[in-house]
Amino acid sequence: MASLTFLGAAGTVTGSQYLLELDRHRILVDCGMFQGLKSLRERNWARLPVQPASVESVVLTHAHLDHCGLLPRLVSNGFNGRIFCTAGTADLCKLVLPDAGRLQEEDARRANKHRYTKHAPALPLFTEQNADAALRHMQPFGFERPAPIAPGLEAEFLNAGHLLGSAYARVRRSNGDGGTLLFGGDLGRYGRPVLPDPSPGVACDVLLVESTYGDREHGTDDDGAQLARIVNETAERKGKLIIPSFAIGRVEEVLYWLKKLEDTGRVPVLPVYIDSPMAVHALEHYRRHAHELDEDSRPARGEVSAFSTERCIAVAGPQESRRVTESPGPAIVISASGMATGGRVLHHLAAALPDARNTVLFVGFQAVGTRGRRLIEGEKEVKMFGQFIPVQARIERLNAMSAHADGNEILRWLRTFPSPPGVTYLVHGEPPAQQVLKARIEKELGWKVHIPEYGERVDVPL
Ligand SMILES: [Zn+2]
Numbered sequence: 001m002a003s004l005t006f007l008g009a010a011g012t013v014t015g016s017q018y019l020l021e022l023d024r025h026r027i028l029v030d031c032g033m034f035q036g037l038k039s040l041r042e043r044n045w046a047r048l049p050v051q052p053a054s055v056e057s058v059v060l061t062h063a064h065l066d067h068c069g070l071l072p073r074l075v076s077n078g079f080n081g082r083i084f085c086t087a088g089t090a091d092l093c094k095l096v097l098p099d100a101g102r103l104q105e106e107d108a109r110r111a112n113k114h115r116y117t118k119h120a121p122a123l124p125l126f127t128e129q130n131a132d133a134a135l136r137h138m139q140p141f142g143f144e145r146p147a148p149i150a151p152g153l154e155a156e157f158l159n160a161g162h163l164l165g166s167a168y169a170r171v172r173r174s175n176g177d178g179g180t181l182l183f184g185g186d187l188g189r190y191g192r193p194v195l196p197d198p199s200p201g202v203a204c205d206v207l208l209v210e211s212t213y214g215d216r217e218h219g220t221d222d223d224g225a226q227l228a229r230i231v232n233e234t235a236e237r238k239g240k241l242i243i244p245s246f247a248i249g250r251v252e253e254v255l256y257w258l259k260k261l262e263d264t265g266r267v268p269v270l271p272v273y274i275d276s277p278m279a280v281h282a283l284e285h286y287r288r289h290a291h292e293l294d295e296d297s298r299p300a301r302g303e304v305s306a307f308s309t310e311r312c313i314a315v316a317g318p319q320e321s322r323r324v325t326e327s328p329g330p331a332i333v334i335s336a337s338g339m340a341t342g343g344r345v346l347h348h349l350a351a352a353l354p355d356a357r358n359t360v361l362f363v364g365f366q367a368v369g370t371r372g373r374r375l376i377e378g379e380k381e382v383k384m385f386g387q388f389i390p391v392q393a394r395i396e397r398l399n400a401m402s403a404h405a406d407g408n409e410i411l412r413w414l415r416t417f418p419s420p421p422g423v424t425y426l427v428h429g430e431p432p433a434q435q436v437l438k439a440r441i442e443k444e445l446g447w448k449v450h451i452p453e454y455g456e457r458v459d460v461p462l
Contacts, residue, residue: 001459001460001461001462002020002021002022002023002459002460002461002462003020003021003457003458003459003460004018004019004020004021004181004206004457004458004459004460005018005019005021005049005455005456005457005458006018006425006427006452006453006454006455006456006457006458007019007048007049007454007455008030008032008034008043008454009030009032009066009210009427009428010427010452010453010454010455010456011429011430011431011434011451011453011454012034012036012040012428012429012430012454013036013066013212013365013367013428013429013430014032014033014034014035014036014040014066014367015032015033015034015035015040015043015044015066015070016030016032016061016066016067016185016427016428017029017030017031017032017070018030018183018208019048019049019050019055020171020181020460020462022150022153022462025056025150025151025153026050026054026055026056027055027056027057027058027059027149027150027153027171028055028057028058028059028074029058029059029060029061029169029171029183030058030059030060030061030067030068030183030185031058031060031067031068031069031070031071031074032064032065032066032067032068032069032070033065033066033069033070033100033125034066035065035066035339035341035367035370036339036367036368036369036370036373037367037368037369038369040369044069044070044073044125045125047077048074048077049455051078052074052075052077052078052079053078053079053080055074055079055081056081056149056150057081057082057083057084057149057150058071058074058079058081058082058083058084058137059084059085059147059149059155059169059171059183060083060084060085060089060093061085061089061160061166061167061168061169061183061184061185061186062085062089062092062160062162062163062165062166062167062185062186063085063088063089063091063092063093063095063096063163063164063165063166063248064096064163064186064246064248064249065096065100067185067186068089068093068096068097069096069097069100071083071093071097071131071134071137072097072100072101072126072127072130072131072133072134073125073126073130074134075130075133075134075137076126076130076133076134079137080137081137082137082138082139082149083134083137083138083139084139084141084147084149084155085138085139085140085141085157085165085167086140086141086142086143086157086165086166086167087140087141087142087165087289088164088165088166088285088289088292089140089164089165089166089167090138090140090165091164091165091285091288091289092163092164092165092248092282092285093135093138094135095247095248095278095281095282095285096247096248096278097131097134097135098128098131098132098135099247099277099278100126100131101124101126101127101128101129101130101131101132102128103342103343104124104125104126104127105124105127105128107122107124107342108121108122108123108124110385114385114386141157142157143157143158143159143167144156144157144158145157146174148174149171152173152174152175153171153172153173153174153462154171154172154173154174155169155170155171156169156170157169157170158170158199158202159196159198159199159292160184160185160186160187160188160198160199161187161188161189161192161195161196161197161198161199162185162186162187162188162195162198162249162403162404163186163188163195163248163249163403164195164248164249164282164285164286164289164292164293165289165292166185166186166188166195167185168182168183168184168185168199169182169183169185170182170183170202170204171183171462172462173462178461178462179204179205179206179422179460179461179462180202180203180204180205180206181204181205181206181207181208181460181462182201182202182204182206182207182208182421183208184207184208184209184210185210186210186212186403186404186428187209187210187404187405187409187410187413188403188404188405189218189402189403189404189405189406189409190405190409190412191221192221192253192294193253193256193257193294193296193297194249194252194253194256194286194293194294194296194297195249195293195294195297195403196292196293196294198405198413200413200416200417201413201414201416201417201418202417202418203417203418203419204417204421205421205422205423205460205461206421206422206423206424206425206460206461207417207421207423207424207425208424208425208427209410209413209414209424209425209426209427210404210405210410210426210427210428210429211410211426211427211428211429211433211434211437212365212404212428212429212433213365213402213404213405213406213407213410213429213433214406214407214410214426214429214433214434214436214437214438214440215407215432215433215435215436215437216399216406216407216433217406217407217408218399218400218402218406218409219399219400221400222400224257224260224261224266226398226400227257227258227261227361227398228261228266228267230359230361230396230398231258231261231267231268231270231332232267232268233359233394234329234330234357234358234359234394235267235268235270235329235330237329237330237356237357237358238328238329238330238357239329239330239355239357239358239359239393240329240330240331240332240333240348240352240357240358240359241330241331241332241333241358241359241361242333242335242345242348242349242352242358242359242360242361242393243332243333243334243335243360243361243362243363244335244336244337244338244339244340244345244349244360244362244363244372245276245279245334245335245336245338245345245363245364246336246337246338246364246403247276247278247279247282247336247337247338247343248278248279248282249282249403250338250363250364250401250403251274251276251279251282251283251307251334252282252283252286252297252307253363253401253403254334254363254401255272255274255283255307255308255309255312255334256296256297256306256307257401258272258309258332259306259307259308259309262309262310268330269309269310269311270311270330270331270332271311271313271331271332272309272311272312272313272331272332272334273313273315273324273331273332273333273334273335274312274313274314274315274334274335275315275321275324275333275334275335275344275345275348276315276334276335276336276343276344276345278336279334279335279336280314283305283307286307287299287305287307318344321344321347322347324348325347325348325351326351329357329358333348335348338362338363338364338372339364339365339366339367339370339371339372339373340370340371340372340375341370341371341372346384346385349371349382349384349389350384350385350389352393353382353389353390353391353392353393354389354390354391354392354393355392355393356392356393356394357393358393358394359393359394359395359396360375360393360394360395360396361396361397361398362375362376362395362396362397362398363397363398363401364401364402364403365402365404366397368430371383371384375391375395376395376397378395379391407436407437407440410437411440411441411444411445414441414445414447415445420445420446420447420448421447422448422461423448423449423450424441424447424448424449424450425449425450425451425452425458426438426449426450426451426452427452431451434451435451438451
C-alpha cells in the first residue's frame with residue numbers, strides 16, 4: 001500500500017501539492033504556491049511534512065504558479081532530484097519561476113522601503129536565483145512516454161488542454177503490477193480556440209480531478225460578442241480597456257479573439273499593448289509549439305502568428321510602460337497579474353480606476369482575497385501601494401474565457417473514462433463548488449467521491 005497526502009489545493013484553488021509515499025520512495029506531484037487569502041499565503045512558508053532532501057522526484061502537471069511556484073523553495077531547502085514535466089511546461093517554467101522570484105524580491109524591497117509590513121525586514125518567499133537553481137532540475141519528457149520517476153515507478157503525461165504543455169499524470173509501477181493513479185492537474189475545455197480538447201480519460205484506481213468551476217456553467221460561446229461590446233463601448237468613451245491577464249495562456253486567447261473581431265470589422269483597430277515581458281516571451285513559446293495547439297490557432301498562410309492584432313505592441317521596459325499608463329485612450333492594455341495581485345498591471349489600474357471612461361475587464365478566475373475579486377464584487381475603493389484608489393471605471397468580467405472546465409465539461413471528461421475509478425478525489429476548488437460537483441458525480445455517474453481536507457492522508461493502491 002502507498003499513501004497520498006493532500007498538501008494543497010484541498011478545499012481551495014491554489015497550492016496544488018500531493019505527497020505520494022511508497023515503500024521508501026517519496027514523490028511530490030506538483031509543488032504549487034498558495035495565492036489569495038493571507039491565511040492561505042502563509043502556508044507558502046510552512047515546512048514540508050518530510051525532509052525535501054528525502055523526496056526522490058517531482059511530477060509537474062503544468063507551469064501555472066499554483067502548481068509549480070514552490071519548486072524554488074523545495075530546491076533551496078534541499079531537494080536534489082529531478083522535476084519531470086513536458087517540454088512545454090519546462091519552457092514556460094523558465095519564464096514563470098524567475099519572474100515570480102523577481103516579483104517576490106521587489107515586493108519585499110518595496111514593503112521594507114515604505115514600511116507597510118509587520119515583518120521586519122520583509123523577506124521574499126524565494127529569489128530569482130532560487131528559481132534559476134530549481135530550473136536546473138527540470139527533466140522534460142514527451143507526452144505519452146513513461147518517465148522513470150523512482151525505481152520501479154513511472155509517470156506518463158496526457159494532454160490536459162489547459163495550458164501549453166499541461167498534462168494529467170498517470171502514475172503506476174513499471175512492471176504493470178498494482179494500481180494506477182491519475183493526477184488530473186487542471187482540466188481544459190472542449191471546443192475552444194488555442195488549445196486542443198482534453199485527452200480522454202484512462203482506466204485508473206484513484207483519480208484526482210479539479211473542481212474550480214464545479215458549480216458553474218461558462219455559458220455557450222458567444223463568438224466574441226461580449227468582448228466586442230466591451231471594446232466598442234470603451235472606445236466610444238475614448239477610454240482605456242485594461243485587461244489584467246495571466247501572462248500565459250489567457251493572453252493568447254484574448255489576442256485570438258481581438259484579432260478575430262478586428263479581422264471581421266466588429267471592433268475598431270486600436271493599439272493593443274502587451275505590457276508583460278513574460279506574456280511576450282510566452283507568445284513566442286506558443287508560436288514555437290504551434291503543432292501542439294488547436295488547429296484554429298496555427299498561423300494561416302502568409303501569417304507569422306495567430307496571436308497578433310493589427311496594431312499589437314509589445315511594451316519593452318518600465319519606462320515605456322509608464323508612457324502607456326500616461327497615454328490617452330482609446331487603447332487596450334493587456335498586463336499581468338491576472339488577479340491584480342502584483343505586476344505591471346497595478347500601475348495601469350492605479351491610473352485607470354479613478355476615471356469613468358475606462359474599463360477593467362477580468363478574464364479569469366478571481367480567488368477570494370485578491371484585488372480582482374474585490375473589484376468584481378463592486379468595492380468602491382481598493383488598496384494599492386499602500387494607498388486607497390477610488391473605483392470609477394467600469395468593471396467587467398468574461399467567464400467564457402476560462403481555461404478551466406465548468407461542471408458540465410468536467411462531467412463530459414469523466415464520461416470518457418473506460419471504467420469508474422475506485423475513488424475520485426475532488427481537489428482545486430472552493431467548498432461550495434466541490435459540494436455541487438460531488439453530488440452531480442455521485443448522482444449522474446454513481447462514482448465514489450471524496451473531498452480531501454488540507455493535510456489529509458489516504459491509502460492508495462499502487
Ligand atoms: Zn492551471
